[in-house]
Amino acid sequence: MSAALPPLHSLDPIGPGHRVALGETLPLKLDCGLDLGPYQVAYTTYGRLNADRSNAVLICHALTGDQHVANMNPITGKPGWWVTMVGPGKVIDTDRFFVICTNVLGGCMGSSGPKEADPATGTPYGLKFPVITIRDMVNAQAMLLDHLGIHQLFCVIGGSMGGMQVLQWAASYPDRVFAAIPIACAAKHSAQNIAFHEVGRQAIYADPDWHKGDYFAQETTPRAGLAVARMAAHITYLSEAALHRKFGRNLQNRERITYGFETEFQVESYLLHQGSTFVDRFDANSYLYITRAMDYFDLAAQAGGNLANVFKGTKTKFCVVSFTSDWLFPTSENKEVVRALNAAAANVSFVEIETDKGHDAFLLDEPEMFSTLKGFIDGCAEQHGLNGARA
């Protein structure tokens, strides 16, 4: 199906999957005004494309996710980030659908980004990589689909930043998306969320090992800065109730408080662990680029400030999902999308899932979410003529 794959970067174990070079003749026109080409897209696929190429599902990953949705992650050695949702007989049934997940543009798992070598110099881009947007990520994915010979996606699904990509897909390529499932996201990044991101970026800038992004040349890694960024962000992915349930005010390996600055509480130890494991798998510059892309996201601004205009005349079927305890992308922001879709007379369903697990609930075992999405996807599959047919 795809052309011969270029060899993987020898120092860059991106794991199972594929990588293609795109934009060699026609570069990717970025929102910042620059052209990018050639560029790489690393991706995984599961299941088989059917004869009329109508069963493709694109999964869009979140800020720190990657293309390893349903296989062992080559770096962490842990199961893929959405094995609860994707697999044989699961809600996104790989026995029925051809599932694609790309590492986003700007990412650090094999797609072009600051960590990859600049073809012009042979050394990592670092901050010379152009600043990218959610729309650039989506355009890169669209070029991959062109390469794979898939015109229309049966479904595009993703949570958080993945949900932003879903919305952008529906806005940019309405006739290429039969069904769209944006989960726990918003049509624009809020001031509060930009603020959280800026805290993370400042932590990276403040790390002397960052070297203004040139840490590969200096043979250092800004571990401390990236870890602090991750710790701050991780708090926003949970909820007060979930943190309390898990840790309360429990002390870490001690009977009583010690009046010092060692790790005193379990919740501190948990965050430190989150930070240190994250830096083993993620690139600090990628974190800067991708958080920036989310900050820039404002879908209504692409249509003169009116979000409903973005979706005018759309035939795509939408299912919007939010979570009661998500304070990063609260239900009210998800409902703004629903409201705009209603104003555009679109086919939209919406559920708010009751959970105390916060924003990360979309990655977790949430039976109500599974049952809603299974119903939606199966219903859409029937309308799309995919039922009964096994690829």
Next chain:
Amino acid sequence: MSEARTPAAAGHKDIRRDLLMIAEMVTPGSRLLDVGCGDGSLLEYLASEKQVDGRGIEIRQSGVNACVARGLSVIQGDADSDLPDYPDAAFDYVVLSLTLQATRNPRKVLHEMLRIGRRAIVSFPNFAYWRVRLQLLLGGRMPMTAALDDPWYETQNIHLCTIKDFDELCTRDGFVVEQRIAVDGQGRRLGNAPANWFGAQAVYILRRR
């Protein structure tokens, strides 16, 4: 908040009698919003029998799940909170079946329905039904009937009214009653019997003046 619409056991032809009555009032090919759509049986029936482009609002997650599984477009919400989100004249019909009496602000809900729809189809239990009157008069207790089947301490029905009350509100607020059908306790249409005595439920089609 709506009276639970239990899943249709068999095909969609078996929808509840009061829903069938509503379905008969709807012009084929129109756009319709069913507020409190339950498991979506009315929407599915209208889509297949009358090619109606339907949308739904349902408070219970199990109802929303049942609807999306049928390929219907339904959002989780309720009449009080979610109608203001829709643009003016977005629908030909907005349906509110046996739910008006359970809303926090029924008058506002009616105005919203007629803002977003050209017509509103509203049904409600008639509190002046003779069995209700009799239970209160002779029994001295809060009435319980087929249409009002919860005891006073559990009922969702916080704004009960009679057909006469509803007519009066329509006049006061300038709603034109295009059609009014009252049905008896068995769901049969009343003949010439006085509606406010013998109607267990009433269905109205309203439009703005």
